[in-house]
Amino acid sequence: MTVSVRDRVPVVRLSSFYLFYYAALGAFTPYWSLFLSSRGMSVTAISVMMSLWYATRVVAPSSWTTLAGASSRPIVWLRAGCLLTLLTFAVFLLPLPHVWMYPAMVAFCFFYNAVMPQFESITLTHLGNDSHRYGLIRVWGSLGFIAVVTLFGWLLEREDGSSRAGQLPWMMLPLFALMLVSALNNRYARDISRSSADGQGFWQVVRRPAVLVFFLAAFMEQLSFGPYYTFFSVYMDHHGYRTSMLGVLWTVGVVFEVGVFFTIGRFFRRYDASWMLLIALLSSTVRWSVTALYPQNLPVMLVVQSLHALGFAAFFAAAMQMLATYFPGRLNGHAQGLFYGFSSGLGGVLGALIAGQLWGIDQGRTAFLVGSGFAGIGAVLCFFALSLPLLRARAAAA
Incomplete structure (x- = not known):
């Protein structure tokens, strides 16, 4: 009897890694x-950190996926x-001492950032042609993020409203231990041994105009998130929000994010993923403008935080769908490394430094x-280079 892909996908094992990885990120991003x-540490020092x-x-990401791709046992990496x-x-x-915090941060961040692109490739090897089901597995990362952001928001706040943030490393350590346990229980779906033609074929795909625009639009989206990921908690604290309310504000968007991951597969079965990428970029343009202009209005901030479901979840799901289309098979691991390194990496570091x-x-x-302006530029690029050609092609075929 033939076993379908749906039956072969180890959903629990794959979901557990997203759960613990993003649970730890749910402590790191808002509260670090x-x-x-x-x-x-001063604001300037924090922005550098x-x-x-x-x-x-x-x-x-690129170095780790390259090492894994060249290994006879890539799961070891x-x-x-x-x-x-x-x-x-x-x-x-x-x-x-402060001077030693910097090398410690570099070492920790290097390894933490190295593993997820490789795991994304592992997930896609299991899904195969069912890449639209990615959201149903990735959603567990959002659930872990929500749980930790909410719980830690309450645990870190003292009765007088001050913060216990100094205890954060002790609270996060078990999450990384559980992530390691999950990694020990996961593996690739099938052989992904490296081909000598992989490198040449990969760069041929990258040089396509549509693929270049995709990476540039993703870069602009991550660049726009610089102030948010670096200083949003400090920004809200400056406007009088308590630590527990910070947890609520971070959680609101991720709650809606869960709904996006559960339902976005239907969108991809009917429409090209570039349309969702455009929607995500437009939502971020609106979100950062409103955050800048109305930070003291709690109802407005709660509404605008819900746009995280589009600016992050829909953006990420669309990016994974487009990467699976542009870079099938063994090429996907290299593509994940480039995507994380260029958009989240270079875009993130420049965004943080510009925000500082x-x-x-x-x-x-x-x-x-x-x-907001950075996200708007990305939306313009996406529309004219990715979405508009689809409209013209449909009109020509009609």
């Missing part, structure tokens, strides 16, 4: 800047990366407005 602040998170994304993530993060349990430079002008307003 508060932890650094509790260690006495957080930029290291993105800087390592420039080199870690995933497991080694998770173990090294756990060990390097444990260093933050020590009372490090603009922050002193008016405590964040200008930084978020500039972020």
Whole structure:
């Protein structure tokens, strides 16, 4: 009897890795800047520290996927990366002087950023032609993010409203241990041994105009997120929000994100993924403008935070769908490394550094407005180079 792809996909094992990886990210992204602040670091120093998170994304994903692709046992690299993530993060349990915080951050971020692109490729080897089902597995990462953001928001807040952010490393360490356990229980679906033609074929695909625009649009989207990922908690704290409310604000968008991941497969069965990429870029353009102009209006901020479901979840699902289309089979691992390294890596580090430079002008307003402009540029590129040609092709065929 033939076993279908649906039956062969180890959904629980794959979902568990997303769950623990993004649960840890749910502690890191909203609260790590508060932890650094509790260690006495200035806003400028925090922006540099957080930029290291993105800087390592420039080199870690591509180097790790290359090493895995050249290995006879690529899964070993995933497991080694998770173990090294756990060990390097444990260093933050020590009372490090500020000067030693920087190399510790580089080491931890390198290994933490290295593993997810490889795991995305592992997931897609299991899904095969059913890549539209990606959201049903990836959604568990969103659920883990929601749970940790909400829980840690309450746990880190003292009765007097002050923060226990100094305890954050102790609270995050078990999440990285569970991520390692999941990595030990996962594997590729089939042989992905490296072909000598892979490198040449990969760069031939990258040089296609539509693919180049896709990567550039993704870069602009990640660039626009610089103020948010680096300073949103500090921004909201400056406008009088308590730590528990910060957790709510971070969670709102991810709650809607869950709905997107559950339903977006239907969209991809009817429409090209580039349309969803365009929608995501437009939503970020609106989101950062409103965040800049109305930060003290809680109802407005709750509504605009829900756009995270489009700016992040829909964007990411569309990107994975487009990567699966542009780079099938063994080429996908290389593509994941380039996608994470260029968009999230280079885009993220420049976004964080630009936000740090603009922050002193008016405590964040200008930084978020500039972020809105970056997303708008990405939307223009996406429409004219990806979406509009589809409209013309459909009109010509009609």
